[in-house]
Amino acid sequence: MIKIVNLLPELLGTYGDQGNVATLAWRLNQRGIDNQIVQASAREPIPTDGDFYLLGGGEDDAQVAAVEILRRDNSLEKALSRGAHLFAVCAGFQLLGNSFPASGNRIIEGLGILPIITETATPRSVGELLLDSTIGVGQLTGFENHGGQTRFIDKLQPLGIVKRGIGNHADEASDGAVTENIIATYMHGPALVRNPKLADFFLARKLGQLAELSESVDAVFTELHDSCVARAER
Amino acid sequence: MVAGRFILKFAPNAVEKLAANKRVVLISGTNGKSTTSKLIAEALRTKYSIAHNHTGANLFAGVAAALGANSDAQVAVLEVDELVLPWAIEKTKPELIVLLNLGRDQLDRLSEVRIVSNKWRNSLAGQTVLASTDDPFVVFAANAAQKRIWFSASEKGHIDAATCPECGKLLNWINDGANFNCECGFAKPDANWTLRGDVLNHQFKVNSSIPGAAALQNAARAFIVANEFGVDLEAANTAIGSVRAVDGRFANKKIGQTNFRLLLSKNPASWRETLKTSSSGPSDVLLIVNANTQDGKDTSWLWDVDFKVLQGRRVLVSGDRKVDVAARLTVDGISHEVVDNEIEASRIFGATNADIIASYTAFHRLANK
Numbered sequence: 001m002i003k004i005v006n007l008l009p010e011l012l013g014t015y016g017d018q019g020n021v022a023t024l025a026w027r028l029n030q031r032g033i034d035n036q037i038v039q040a041s042a043r044e045p046i047p048t049d050g051d052f053y054l055l056g057g058g059e060d061d062a063q064v065a066a067v068e069i070l071r072r073d074n075s076l077e078k079a080l081s082r083g084a085h086l087f088a089v090c091a092g093f094q095l096l097g098n099s100f101p102a103s104g105n106r107i108i109e110g111l112g113i114l115p116i117i118t119e120t121a122t123p124r125s126v127g128e129l130l131l132d133s134t135i136g137v138g139q140l141t142g143f144e145n146h147g148g149q150t151r152f153i154d155k156l157q158p159l160g161i162v163k164r165g166i167g168n169h170a171d172e173a174s175d176g177a178v179t180e181n182i183i184a185t186y187m188h189g190p191a192l193v194r195n196p197k198l199a200d201f202f203l204a205r206k207l208g209q210l211a212e213l214s215e216s217v218d219a220v221f222t223e224l225h226d227s228c229v230a231r232a233e234r
Numbered sequence: 235m236v237a238g239r240f241i242l243k244f245a246p247n248a249v250e251k252l253a254a255n256k257r258v259v260l261i262s263g264t265n266g267k268s269t270t271s272k273l274i275a276e277a278l279r280t281k282y283s284i285a286h287n288h289t290g291a292n293l294f295a296g297v298a299a300a301l302g303a304n305s306d307a308q309v310a311v312l313e314v315d316e317l318v319l320p321w322a323i324e325k326t327k328p329e330l331i332v333l334l335n336l337g338r339d340q341l342d343r344l345s346e347v348r349i350v351s352n353k354w355r356n357s358l359a360g361q362t363v364l365a366s367t368d369d370p371f372v373v374f375a376a377n378a379a380q381k382r383i384w385f386s387a388s389e390k391g392h393i394d395a396a397t398c399p400e401c402g403k404l405l406n407w408i409n410d411g412a413n414f415n416c417e418c419g420f421a422k423p424d425a426n427w428t429l430r431g432d433v434l435n436h437q438f439k440v441n442s443s444i445p446g447a448a449a450l451q452n453a454a455r456a457f458i459v460a461n462e463f464g465v466d467l468e469a470a471n472t473a474i475g476s477v478r479a480v481d482g483r484f485a486n487k488k489i490g491q492t493n494f495r496l497l498l499s500k501n502p503a504s505w506r507e508t509l510k511t512s513s514s515g516p517s518d519v520l521l522i523v524n525a526n527t528q529d530g531k532d533t534s535w536l537w538d539v540d541f542k543v544l545q546g547r548r549v550l551v552s553g554d555r556k557v558d559v560a561a562r563l564t565v566d567g568i569s570h571e572v573v574d575n576e577i578e579a580s581r582i583f584g585a586t587n588a589d590i591i592a593s594y595t596a597f598h599r600l601a602n603k
Binding site for chain 2 (some may be wrong): 062127225
């Protein structure tokens with residue numbers, strides 16, 4: 001039984017993030033792979049035996065509350081060290097780094113899992129985001145909406161090269177980060193719905209080669225991906 | 235609206251002047267602005283002459299135009315966009331401000347719910363508000379007002395309020411979401427007016443001819459405003475109950491052989507409410523979703539709405555973002571068919587009743603056609 005853990009959905013679920021969770025489960029179901037979704041709420045202990053973990057987007061205060069819970073609990077690090085894989089979006093991406101900004105000119109210490117720093121930037125980065133992936137899954141499409149911009153402070157592979165939009169930082173044409181067991185990005189959308197190849201790439205990193213979904217089963221997601229890419233290119 | 239822009243451009247103080255001789259009621263919130271304003275306008279019209287932005291034009295020019303169009307009115311009932319409210323308070327010196335609710339909506343434009351709540355709070359010193367106790371963001375803003383008339387519709391929980399608007403710590407939701415408090419002292423206030431079912435304060439049965447629970451809450455708010463303005467309550471209640479459609483919402487429209495009913499949905503909260511209201515309507519339903527500026531340019535919100543309530547209905551999908559909706563329904567296991575437009579939908583539905591649930595620009599295209 002594959003366990004998908006959605007981390008702190010009431011705090012980091014502002015932006016359709018349940019879509020990433022639901023899509024992973026759907027893609028496993030289509031292949032007949034047993035799975036369960038665990039909604040790991042802020043008031044309960046976070047399971048450490050999950051296979052896939054997801055961190056979504058959230059507002060400032062919620063992001064601060066989330067990082068405090070994750071730091072105290074330490075279960076995300078435990079799960080990652082046991083071989084789990086993590087997909088993190090926007091606020092969830094930022095809080096993996098060394099620090100990120102919050103309302104009232106606060107600088108909040110992150111989990112320090114990724115060598116990144118996020119700082120306040122104006123104007124907000126809002127709009128379609130189009131990437132050429134660095135992981136061999138072609139173009140990636142999403143919608144970004146973030147007040148902070150993110151710099152790498154050590155060597156790190158971005159998820160994609162920005163073709164349209166801002167991504168990590170206005171001064172650099174890259175978005176997100178990829179490590180052995182983490183994929184992070186500024187792409188809402190939700191990203192794993194708009195980019196079925198990225199969803200399968202994420203699943204396959206843990207589960208090994210997956211059977212291809214038939215064209216007809218995957219048609220609506222392929223069409224969604226292509227229509228979003230075409231819109232961003234206009 | 236051209237008139238409104240003209241007023242603002244050539245007489246920047248005109249809004250103050252036009253409002254100066256009127257008793258002003260402002261209505262703002264994420265959902266229910268147009269309906270509540272219409273109901274309040276009709277309730278107060280039983281006693282006063284009314285200026286009202288009845289077309290839902292709720293930005294600067296719309297407010298100016300409504301005041302200018304009926305400059306002799308005794309009372310102005312003005313719905314105001316959430317971000318325009320601080321400006322409208324400053325310019326119109328309202329007697330009463332009705333604060334409905336705040337929820338995620340057009341995140342590309344409005345950014346965070348908390349930011350809007352803070353802007354409200356900073357503009358409310360010295361004001362009188364009729365505010366919902368059920369919504370922590372409204373309570374946080376309304377706490378800054380001088381006089382607060384608290385209204386509860388006995389709603390439970392709030393999808394965006396996991397943390398306290400006051401201090402940012404986790405908010406305690408207790409009694410199955412019927413109550414909330416925080417260690418910092420922030421808490422749900424006691425209501426002066428409580429709606430249970432269709433009865434206010436165990437005493438007044440509220441009339442509503444508009445379908446849905448949200449409309450009933452808004453009718454109750456209109457009743458309370460009528461009470462504040464010294465209107466005969468029986469006359470007000472009759473006037474409130476006489477409103478059947480607001481600016482095309484729930485209006486009927488025949489396309490081909492199909493009798494469609496038009497329902498507007500703008501954000502996750504209003505989609506949830508509308509899907510619930512529609513589920514007691516006809517079995518056939520067409521969803522139309524666009525993503526223009528007024529709709530919000532991002533469709534991520536589709537995943538914040540549970541579409542499983544559509545199970546068992548005949549569902550068609552169209553609009554600029556029909557593929558986004560189709561993907562959403564596919565994952566929820568809702569069988570559906572994608573069509574080009576409402577004309578093709580009417581060919582499939584045939585001679586029957588059907589609902590159209592449409593996002594903002596799609597709704598207005600149909601309502602005005």
